[in-house]
Amino acid sequence: MCCSYGINAALLNHDVTLAELYERYASAPIVAMDTAELIEADREWYAARRRADAVPVIGLDVAANAIAYARAVGLLDAGFAENLEVASPSPELLAAARPxxxxxxxxxxxxxxxxxxxxxxxxxxxxxxxxxxxxxxxxxxxxxxxxxxxxxxxxxxxxxxxxxxxxxxxxxxxxxxxxxxxxxxxxxxxxxxxxxxxxxxxxxxxxxxxxxxxxxxxxxxxxxxx
Structure with missing residues (x-):
């Protein structure tokens, strides 16, 4: 819940530290990338560091852009931009969260x-x-x-x-x-x-x-x- 860009999933399922993430996203080459370039770079970067014992992660957040990004780079197996404080969950979210x-x-x-x-x-x-x-x-x-x-x-x-x-x-x-x-x-x-x-x-x-x-x-x- 409140997963944003999937940082918890990044730390859980990849051989990276929070300090390394800070260093990566503050670096000049990464800052200079547009969104499409960063998605491609992040997809490769995380794939190279994926743990063998990675577990499925489903993300929930009201921020649709953050959910879309986390899914695009492979941090989330499924993601949903829904606000359960004001509406019932979609059938798709309930089905994905069942396990x-x-x-x-x-x-x-x-x-x-x-x-x-x-x-x-x-x-x-x-x-x-x-x-x-x-x-x-x-x-x-x-x-x-x-x-x-x-x-x-x-x-x-x-x-x-x-x-x-x-x-x-x-x-x-x-x-x-x-x-x-x-x-x-x-x-x-x-x-x-x-x-x-x-x-x-x-x-x-x-x-x-x-x-x-x-x-x-x-x-x-x-x-x-x-």
Whole structure:
């Protein structure tokens, strides 16, 4: 969800790092390309780095151009430009998402409600996990409560956070610091240092939380239920 140009798919299924992606797309030859040239260059670049254990990825975003690009270069196996907050999913999206076992959203949870998740969890043929990196400026409570209705237990990866992006202005930073403080979180060394930070929330069936404890999946920190 909120997949944009498919960066998560790029990192998941290819032998590339985020630093390498930053370097690539900021380089002068890439910046000088038009869209058609970049699609061809990216198609070859990612194909040469495709992992042998790559998994199918379906992208969902309201940005049609981003979805089209990710599909054209081979990052997404299928992509849909739909807004499930205002309309029901298309039959094509529902059919493509039927086998999905993991739903991810990184930074876009503030634009979503339980409504966007509901179609993929109702009558799912197998248990579905939801992994969300949620900006600390907002609350995940409404979505977590909505997932509970589908038998999913939500755990937060302790107090550990992940840098999302730098602030674009002092005003944006002030907003973020104030929002984090209002949520009874500590911005010191995170938002106060110039970055939006996100917390990982993982939602799964109750029995999966004991079979696959969060502390073994991510051993560097504690967990807490929300």
């Amino acid at each position: 999905v076992g993991l739903i991810t959203v990184t930074g876009g949870a503030s634009f979503l409600s339980p409504r966007s998740f509901r179609p993929f969890l109702t009558d799912a043929p197998a248990p579905v996990w939801v992994a969300a990196f949620v900006l600390r400026t907002g609350s995940y409570r409404a979505i977590a409560d909505g997932l509970t209705a589908h038998g999913l237990v939500t755990e937060r990866f302790g107090a550990h956070t992940f840098p999302q992006r730098r602030f674009t202005s002092e005003r944006e930073q002030r907003y973020a610091v104030e929002a984090v403080l209002a949520a009874a979180e500590d911005p010191e060394g995170r938002e106060s240092a110039g970055w939006f930070h996100a917390a990982l929330h993982l939602s799964r069936p109750e029995d999966h939380t004991t079979t696959f404890p969060l502390t073994t999946l991510l051993p560097d920190g504690p967990r807490e239920r929300i």
